[in-house]
Amino acid sequence: MLPAACIKPHLQVWSTKPKRATGKARLLRGAWTTPVTALVGVAGSLADQRRVRRAAAAAACATRGLGGSRGRILVTGGCGYIGSHTVLELLEAKFEVLILDNLCRSDSACLHRVLRLAAEHLHVEVDELRGHLRLKKVDLCDEESLEAALKFESFRAVIHLAGFKSVGESMREPLRYYENNVVGLLNLVKVLKRHHVSKSLVLSSSCTVYRPSDAKISEDSLLEPTCPYGNTKRVQESMLQDLVESDGWTVSCLRYFNPAGAHSSGSLGEVLYPSSPLMLVPLLRQVALGQRKELKIFGDDYDTKDGTAMRDYIHIQDLADAHVAALQHLLAGEAAFHVFNLGTGFGRSVLEVLQAYQDASGCELQYKIEQRRAGDAAVAVADSKLANDLLGWYAHRGFEEIMASDWTFALHTKGNDSLYNESCFISQHLVPEPYEVGNVYRAMVKEIQKASKQVGSMSIHSWSPALDTTQYVIDLGGTYLRAFKLGPDGYLKLGPVKVPEQLKLKSTSARDLFDFMASAVAKFFQPMDIGGEQLCLVFSFALESENDGVTRMRRWAKDWATSGVEGANLTELMDLALKRQKLPLRVSRVMNDCISSVFALGAIRTSSGPNVADAAVVVGTGTNACYVDRSGKSVFSTEWAGFRKGLPSTAADVELHGDELTLEKMVSGLYLPRIVEQLCPDAGSLSMKDLVKALEGPETPMKTSAQFVIRRSAYLCAQALAALIEVAARGKPDGEVFHVLLDGGLFHCVPIYRAQFEYFLAKRQALLPVPVKLHLLKDAASIGAAHAGQLWKPGQAAD
């Protein structure tokens, strides 16, 4: 079990929509319940509250192993691109941070990486640092919520980064820009003032406030924005300047030129969201990744060296450094209004940026010249001498480094979805680092290549699609036994019959288990069936076929341990059991369930198209996948269930499985309820059926946990299948569809599982080498086995 402390969030996110409450409860609601705010809740006057806050803060610092805090900073928009890098710098400089973010174009998952990077930098454990970073989900345009979030807080300073930042978008939707940027800041400063939260502020401004100029722009250059975005920045600056003059505030406006690039670790960078317009460098990233055909260059008729517009690109880490430098300058000074340009002083054209990104990525980048974009200046290059002189700040990182760092970030995050943008406690324990999830795909490709060499395969040379004889099949799954009679007229099915638990125990003999299976066939055996003297045995466990056609069980899995089966000749065991039942049947084939599923596609597609699937995936009690190697016409079992490399383990996984963590333990029906039990200790012992029931019921912590665990399973399976396709599709002619057969309880009985699986695979599909088609078929293993089985003639060795 996870200790209770582990289950509580360390990095909390909650909505601060005020609710009606009275007295003490009201004072505490929505506030961070550290001793600081708890004491504020019972203190009397404002002065008392301040004293109590200071005393509590000092006490908190004294017990910390980080050498004391330099004070609390409020960062709006701290989960965004500039925000995440700035928050990291602040933590590394030993400030404590509260982030306000509405997460509309950002996501809180980056904060895990911020914490990890800061902990590495400070040589402390991540857990020691968690109390230094908090997040409240709040929209600055919602004044009531903002007030509830800040009422009882106080900060040495505020860094205001929240807002929209696209020149092009602002031309199309100016009012949205005024609303978000101007009203957002107005609400913020009103609340800061009303509740004495802080009077020191660093503003994220922009060089778009200036009149365009071919010469380097200094802080006293003429102000004349050419787009609504620039206008909103200009209004923000004026509003703050008036506050400095009327109310003794201290403000620094940082006029950014063009921030770009990513953190040197490759784990923080500009994440792309469907709702946010893209800047030049992320657009080039998409072209390099094949997610976008070409870059549209807005205008090649400017009066510049190559006709394309010139900008001053500044590395995001240099920009983040500047925030800390400006903050320290602000904290040291008197009431004042400062403005600083932040750039490198070097202008680069769009074509130069494209060339540099091409060099960094090694990918050829296509482009097309388009009309100029309205609102764009021809040139914007900074004179940052003031920041150099007053802040002691310089942009250290070069142009090439900007592009290289963005490409490193792209490789780290390639193919990731913002799946893990969960603002609930579960995310703290099940959310792996997004780029680790990206690794799953790459690790799987390698593992599947390796596994296909180790695991026995089965030939499909003699495959024929139609069933013209009767075939009996026994399918032993992890939980159920199914017996079938299949023939030209369809099929009869017995079961699923739950395998009694005692048959799985070590104390049970192979004979008992096989007698149980043979008795199932006896229930509908008819001696007159044409060709019905054969029985296929399907096992959802790892098998080993030898050259002489003997198939043995390699090892039990899924909590089975019946004695005398591992390593035994399964044909022999079953033939003996059939004899004991006095059935005139002989075992024709013994097949792994996943391998036999490949042969079942014929049951769906007999009239046209292929009759053998290219791959099969079974996700039920356990999980496995296999694929057809077209060149050798063989089916390979990938032993997918056993994969253990590259999996994104989290606290809950480690607690449950330690070093034993395999893909099966993160995705299959036998284990998912165990993970939910960890998250909801009060729920007691759960089965997969309980999870399905919870999913259909009202909102409860168990439902939320079940949803998350199932989504994660579907996500990992989709990644693993994508990896398998990458390996298997190599033998396929260009453009030909790759058919995948799906079977197993999770696909059939948990609709959200299948939907999520398809969704995640579809997101991956753009990166896959072939178009993919999924076919869902119940009893695929047995249907496929019957097809494969009818080719066998008595006396012939099964391959």
Ligand SMILES: O=c1ccn([C@@H]2O[C@H](COP(=O)(O)OP(=O)(O)O[C@H]3O[C@H](CO)[C@H](O)[C@H](O)[C@H]3O)[C@@H](O)[C@H]2O)c(=O)[nH]1
């Ligand atoms: O598809 C595209 C996108 C951009 N560009 C060009 O690339 C340059 C950079 O454009 P971005 O959209 O990346 O950035 P902007 O220069 O428009 O804006 C950025 O820089 C501004 C100052 O110049 C502000 O700081 C603003 O917040 C910031 O996003 C511009 O010449 C633009 O015309 C293209 O040619 N094609």
